[in-house]
Amino acid sequence: MKTLLLALLLGLSACASELVQNVEQEPNVDFRAFKTFNFLDVTARNDAAFQGPGNGIETLKQAISREMQRRGYQPSARPDLWVNVGVVTKDKVQTRETTLRDAPLYIGQRNYHWQSQNVAVGRYEEGTATVEIVDAARKELIWQGSVQSVLSPKADKLAKRIDEAVTALFDRYPVAPTQ
Numbered sequence: 271m272k273t274l275l276l277a278l279l280l281g282l283s284a285c286a287s288e289l290v291q292n293v294e295q296e297p298n299v300d301f302r303a304f305k306t307f308n309f310l311d312v313t314a315r316n317d318a319a320f321q322g323p324g325n326g327i328e329t330l331k332q333a334i335s336r337e338m339q340r341r342g343y344q345p346s347a348r349p350d351l352w353v354n355v356g357v358v359t360k361d362k363v364q365t366r367e368t369t370l371r372d373a374p375l376y377i378g379q380r381n382y383h384w385q386s387q388n389v390a391v392g393r394y395e396e397g398t399a400t401v402e403i404v405d406a407a408r409k410e411l412i413w414q415g416s417v418q419s420v421l422s423p424k425a426d427k428l429a430k431r432i433d434e435a436v437t438a439l440f441d442r443y444p445v446a447p448t449q
Contacts, residue, residue, distance in 0.1 A: 288435035291398070293415040293442045299405075301413070301445045306346035307338050310354045310404075326421070329429045330355060330399055333436035340447040341440075349406055356400040359421065364392035395421040399432075401439060415439045 309331055334353060335345065343351065365388040396418060403413040417439040422428045 288417050288419040288431070288438045290438055290442060291416040291418055293439075294413070295444060296410070296412040299412045299444075301443075302342075304350040304405075305342075305344060306349040307335075307343045307351040307353055307403075308346055308349040309334075310352050326397070326428055326432055327355075327357065329432045330357065330436065333433050334401060334440075337436055337440040337443070337447075341443065341445040342448045351412075352404040352406050354402040354404060356402070357397060359395055359397045362394050362396050363390050364394065365389060366391050395423075397421045399435065399439075401436075413443065415442060 334355065338351075338353070339345075368387050368389055397420075398416055398418045400414065400416045402411055404410065405412050417435045419431050419435040422431055
């Protein structure tokens with residue numbers, strides 16, 4: 271029973287949608303005073319990893335843009351707010367621990383030794399996106415948040431996961447949606 275419960279929890283955690291890791295906000299900033307936004311240029315340390323369709327960067331920027339516009343900000347070439355985006359992805363291994371019930375039956379010598387161990391049962395990719403909002407006039411960071419989600423290799427599921435993660439992150443933004 272415990273093994274089944276553990277497997278179920280591991281399965282759910284691997285399929286869990288998003289996790290807002292942290293949000294920090296500069297105190298005494300009137301976020302409603304800003305009217306426009308734009309993205310800082312994105313450069314990657316490993317450019318090859320972020321080239322081509324389906325890498326999620328454009329989908330991430332579109333989701334952030336949607337959330338900013340829902341809060342009344344408009345895109346502009348000379349913005350009041352700069353949006354900086356950082357992305358980190360990690361390959362993860364889902365494991366389960368063997369139990370005494372999994373031990374092979376053994377009859378023979380006395381020096382037999384068996385120990386529990388972690389057995390890989392699945393592999394997946396986990397992504398963390400950090401969104402930083404910078405006051406363009408003062409060039410100061412005024413808000414930042416990080417959100418983590420399991421990524422999908424399928425473009426439609428990846429887009430859905432990104433949308434859900436960005437929505438969860440912006441639920442913690444100091445300006446509520448106007449639409």
